[in-house]
Structures are given as C-alpha cells and as structure tokens.
Amino acid sequence: MSVMSVTKLDTLEPLESLSMTDRVENSLRGYLTENGFKPGDALPNEQEIAQQLNVSRNVVREALSRLRMLGMVEARPRRGMIMAQPDLLVGIEKVLNPALLSQGNLKDIFEMRLILEMGIPEFLFARKTEKDLNELEEILSRQQDAATVSKEEEIAFHGKLYEMTGNDVFSRFQTLLMPTFDHVFTGYYNTDKKIEIANPVTHHDLLAILKNGTPDEFRKAMYTHLAVYFASIL
Template sequence: MMRSAQASAREPAAKPDASPNQEAAAYEQIFQWLEDYIDRNEVQLGDPLPSEDEIMRETQMSRSSVREAITRLRALGIVDTRRKRGMWLVRSPRLLDLIRLLSRPNIPPNFMGHAFGYRCALELGLCSEIFRRATPEDIKELRAIFEKMVEHGHQPKVWNDYDRQFHLKLIAITGNEIAIWMSQLLNPFFQTLSQYTTSLSDHVRALHESIVTSLEQRNAEAFYQAMHEHNYWKLAFDKLEWTSFTKSTP
C-alpha cells in the first residue's frame, strides 16, 4: 500500500478528461505551450521535446488530451516519438499556428469558406495529374468509397466521413506529397462540419458519381467537366450557406 501511495504521489496531477466541447480549447492550449517552449528554448529540428508527463504538469491538461495532441502533431509530421527516445521536433513549429487555428472552438465563417475554397482550388489545379496517374485500383477504391457514401446517405455524419475519404483519395492519387499533407492537415477541420450536414441529396450524389464514372471510362473531357461542376457548385453553395451554418454553432 505504501509503494502504491508513493507512486501516486509522483504521478503528475491533471484535470479530468475534457468534454467534447472543451477538446478544441485544450488542444489549442497544449499547442500554444509547446510553441512557447520551442521559441523559449530555441529548439531546432531533431532536438528533444518535453515528455508527456511534463506537458501534463505544465498545462494541467488530462493525459488523454495530451496524447491526442501529440498524436495529431505526429500525424502531421511535426514531431516524432519513440518509446525509449521520447519526442523530438522534425518539422517547423510555425505550422502550429495553423493547427491552433483549425482547433479553435469557434472558427470564423470566412475561414470555413476559405478552407473549402483552398480544397477546390487544389483539386482543380491537380485535375490533369489525377486523371493521368489514376490506376484501375485507385478507381475501384474511389467507386467503393462512393458506394459507401450512397449507402449511408441518410446518416449525415457517416456519409460526410466517406465524402472526406473521397476527396483525400483524389489528392492521394497525384502522389504530390505537399498536396497530400495539406489535405490531411485540413481533414480534421472538415470532420467538425458533419454536424451541419443533411442527408445526401441526389444532386451531390450525381456530382460524385460523374467523377468516378468518367475515370472508369477514361474520358478526360468528362472528368474535367465533372470536377469543375462539383467544385464550382461547392464554392457557390459555401458562399450562401456558411453564415447560416455558423449561426447555429454552439
């Protein structure tokens, strides 16, 4: 019992796990603390970063929040971790500013439109590369994602998840590492918008299906037209809807 009590005394104190509404604020606080630490200590690429326990102690965040924040940073290639080596910096911490923006509880309406505008511009700019590099396996995967999206069209959150997979796959086909990385960076942000999504409409279904079908038929002209129709529709829709969406944001 004494050993157990001593071990507990050494464990860093932390707040209970954050509720869903507090998670974004918790991540922002952790990212801010890490950014300040990196600046204050002039941390360079390859240098070690504080341990999970130290971050918990300094930020007073729960272990689950700290681990999730580290997982996000690792997925984005900003840090890496090993069991015996700990955590170290592998990419510029300036990217934390963007991550913190994407993790804010209340994202400005104009940023929502800008995020979708960026994705539309990225996909349109890479149309030729997507068509040129798409393999039969890639096209089959896109078709499978699309069919899952239609299958769950009455479940807004589920079909929205498949929609995000669909767009990530389009960019992944190009093999462009920067484009892929930026898409992955924005992906968690698009996930938060599922709460505003309604059932899959016939129009949205048709737009996605035309993209897949034109690739299956290897029809370049039809593919470019489908991509333009989908993305220009998305931009026009965003301009009309973001303000009303954000009015209902908690």
C-alpha cells in the same frame, strides 16, 4: 525635433508583448535552426539552457514542452532531449475547432477546400491506378439509395480522391478541412435560398471521366459537382 522625425513616428513599431516563455521559445528555435541541428541530435539540457539565457528552469521547461508538442524535439529515456522530425499539421489539427475560429478563418477554410479540389486533376490522372479506380467503384456500389448521397459516401469518395494524389500532406490537410467545411456550408445553406443546379454531376460521372477522360474534363465536371458551393460564395 525636426519635422522629418515627427512624420516618421509611424515607423516606430510598438514593442511586441511577448511573454518570457515566448521569448525563450523563439530563442531556442532560432538557436536550433542556425546551428543546423538535425533529427536525432542531442539538445543541451534544461539547466544549461536556463543558465545561458539567464531565466528559470520552469520557463525553459515550458518552452521545450511547446517544441515537443510540435514534434520538433523529443524526450528520450536516458538521452534527454533530442531533435525530432516535426509533424507539419499537428498545430492546425489542434486548433481546427469551428467554435473558436473567426468567421473570416471559417470562410477561408471553406474556400480552400474548393481551391484544393480544383487543383488536383493533373495529379489524379498522373498517379491513378487500376486498384484506385476499383476502390472508387466499390465505394459507390455500397450506396443503398441511388437518389441521395450519404455523408459516408461523400467523405469516402472525396477522401479516396485526396489519397490518390499520392500527397500525404495534401490528403491529411484536406481531410482536416472537411468537418469545418460542412459546418460553414450548413450555416450558409440554412439562411440562403436553395440553389438548384441544372445538370448536376454525380460521383458516378466523376469516376467515368477519371477512367476515360482528361484532367480538363475532370476539372470541369468537378466544378459542376461543387457548383452549389461555388454559387454560395462567388
């Protein structure tokens, strides 16, 4: 054996420990993609797939069940399985459980909410309508006590901003992140000393800028509005 082949041993990748179901699932996804299956197209039946892959029908059924969970395929009465339009966020939705996610994932989700809020002003200003601004006004007018912001107002106000981007994936994604965001921040906040922001920006301030300001002004104000969070990580 030459020295060359010894030193190159680290390029020898360990075999992936895939279960039979993992492998059938991967084969199926590859097959459906490469053969250009479109939503509505009928899939071969379980038995045909099992024969072709030389595996048991149970394994095929499990793999198809996974694709069904992702919305990639659907069972139709008397038509068997057909290709469907997958739900982009269903996988994230099912695992977004703060008790299960790693500390690293939780920190990343916390930060992603901030990144996303700082990224939307151009979309908000390009797509805002009178109706949107009135709804924001309405949300703020519901507040009983002007000095403190309730959790309901927080969620309603920021949720409305997400909706105003006109981007459903963004809006759903960001709404999904919110409970985890709270969970992480409560963790930080209890251990760190309280951070005071000199000139806090309220939801009322943000709304005023959204009405008459610019995307840049809005973003600066949003940064200050979120300053307590930024201060806890950057």
